[in-house]
Amino acid sequence: MVTPTFPARERAQLTCADIHLQRGDRPVLTGVGMTVTPRSRWGVVGENGRGKSTLLHVLAGELAPDQGTVQLVGTLALATQEMPDHDERTIGDVVDEQLAATRAAMERLDEATAALADGRPGADEEYSQALDLVQLLDGWDADRRVDMALEGLGAVTDRSRPLSGLSVGQRYRVRLAVLLAAGHDFLLLDEPTNHLDRESLGFLTDRLRAYPGGIVVVSHDRALLSDVVDTVLDLDPTRDGTPQVHGGGYAGYREGREAELQRWEADYAQQQAERARLADDLSKAQNRLVSGWRPDKGTGRHQRATRAGSLARAVHRRQDQLDEHRITAPTPPQRFHMPELSAPNGVTLLRAEDVTVDGRLPYPVDLTLDSGDRLVVTGANGAGKSTLLAVLAGQLAPATGTVHRARRARVHLLQQESSRPLHRRARDVFAEHLADLVTAGLLDDAESVGLASLGLLSSHEAGKRVGELSMGQQRRLDLACALAARPHALLLDEPTNHLSIALVDELTEALQITGAAVVVATHDRQLQRDVAGWPRLELSGEVRSRR
Structure with missing residues (x-):
């Protein structure tokens, strides 16, 4: 039997530092670092294929990075986008698995209560510790929390129902509801708004706001990010190739990302303009060098050679400047440009x-x-x-x-x-x-x-x-x-x-x-x-x- 791991609550912490992961010749994660504490609300954003889901698996310890470290104090649960097609468990089995620590704590309290009633030596201390643990887990209310979450997300509430008889969306809602109620120190959620209707979305948002532990959510749902997160990790391209962290929630991310893109575009345009100027100078110097070998009639050989050497040095100097002025700012991401659309007035x-x-x-x-x-x-x-x-x-x-x-x-x-x-x-x-x-x-x-x-x-x-x-x-x-x-x-x-x-x-x-x-x-x-x-x-x- 696996010994249950108990939450650390205020002592809980989830950190990763300098995470690098590569698939073949393609870097998936580069230099990722984050610190998640109780009450942290992290959002992870980026285009498809930027490694958002991969990062959650790394944080959960299910995938080892090529470089970097992950440290966890406490407990966590990961809700991926995928759900297995064949699962012989019932809803009740899933509940019992996620509430294993609570079940163990309640059993320990029952045993300590019996020992206290029998007057066994050391029963007072054992009872006190068992009671503290149940209170830490809010054990008496655990099953009620599960039922409320199942109802709030529109999930099936009959715990005898097998998962194999449920649709993908129903199975997803069951799992999400149980994880919300289980009381882990950290929740890692991959696109949690999938398969939810308007009422369920409202319930999820409220529960995530009130959740006592830390949350890392991968999502394209701007409303969820706006309503829940306080820090955003942006995995989209940057000038230096490392992810950007934005405070101030979703609004702070939007402002920070826009400011960064504007600086990036300005630097890139300036470097392109400077390189074009140097290339033009080089072309002019080369043209002068060619014409310099044909001085006016009657010009002496010494003057002709002196002029040629000076022009050659000018060409080499321009070439060196051009080589040294490589464009160091990578090409900024493309931006959407809406074409001009119109219609006749009053039609x-x-x-x-x-x-x-x-x-x-x-x-x-x-x-x-x-x-x-x-x-x-x-x-x-x-x-x-x-x-x-x-x-x-x-x-x-x-x-x-x-x-x-x-x-x-x-x-x-x-x-x-x-x-x-x-x-x-x-x-x-x-x-x-x-x-x-x-x-x-x-x-x-x-x-x-x-x-x-x-x-x-x-x-x-x-x-x-x-x-x-x-x-x-x-x-x-x-x-x-x-x-x-x-x-x-x-x-x-x-x-x-x-x-x-x-x-x-x-x-x-x-x-x-x-x-x-x-x-x-x-x-x-x-x-x-x-x-x-x-x-x-x-x-x-x-x-x-x-x-």
Whole structure:
């Protein structure tokens, strides 16, 4: 039997220093260091593939780094994104495993109570220590905490249910609920908002705020980061290649990251300009050297040789300066650039009247979208948000009602899922999309948008086949194609899915000021906060209209 490990509470500490980890020839983690104490709230952010999940496994002791140290005082629990497909345990088994220390402490107290009643020698001291331990663990309330967490996260509460009979989302909620209630000194959470609805998200946020131990959370959920964390570890590229730590919570991270990028871009531009100046000086010196070998007629040999030597030294001096002035600042990360979108003033672009779709949008919707309008579509899963956007875009015919579109109005929908051919290269997919728009008469050649100008995919990424791109990169390609259409009305279905925090922030700012009409359907709490001033259309079990 494994001896249970008890929490250290105020003495607890989790530290890592100078963590390096490499996979093949690719560095995954470089120079990572952090100190997590009770009440610490760390957020770990970065693009896909930056090593966020890997770092959690290193902190949990499940993965040894190539270099660096990890030290733990106390107990921790790790909740990964993945859940095993085959698990013969019941919910009760999971509860008992996570409450093993509490169960052992309660058993010890029962034994000490019996010894005290029997008058055994030393029973007073043993009873006092056992009681202190149960109080430390809040043992009497442990099972009630589990039940509250299961209910709060919308998880199955029947402890006799086998995990194998639950969906992935249900199993995830069970595990998360039990870990929240178990009372470990540290919780390591990888994208904990996956599989949670609005009510569950609120419960999780409250519990993480009140949690008595330290928390390290990997997340792209900006609302969770904004509401919970006080320190952010940014694993995205920096000038010196080491991660940046930002205080001041999510707001401090955004401000610090933006300031760092501005300094980086300024240094890089200055070095490029200086190198260009030196290269120009070198070219001029070389030209003078060539002309110097052909002095005016009648010039003596001595003067000719003296002039040649001086010019040669000037060329060598410029060459040395150019070689010494290598660009030390690496190329800054690309930034998103929204193309100019507009629509004729005072035009009704879309009008939907009494629109329904069998089994998908059961209650009629009325909607009018004029040039420059903004609209947020909300509602529970299955309420018909994606269906409504597909009807507005002309991709799905309504069962009842009508949709009127202004003549030559460009309406484009960014769907939740990509359907691009996986074997084609990203740049070819984009170029073909542009050509189709021009051929169909929806776009003039002069209005075409270059893929590189959008700042969504690097040249290297654009040269990859779609199937070789990450989910986030494929989402960027879809967004690029949507913007390439120069839509008068841009319909966005869960636009923040798979995108990095930095890109979502840039996209959100661009949507606020673009001249196109914009409709957003989203569950993203931070995006909903950012567009709180926009009109809203809530889809639920009754007739809805927005005019």
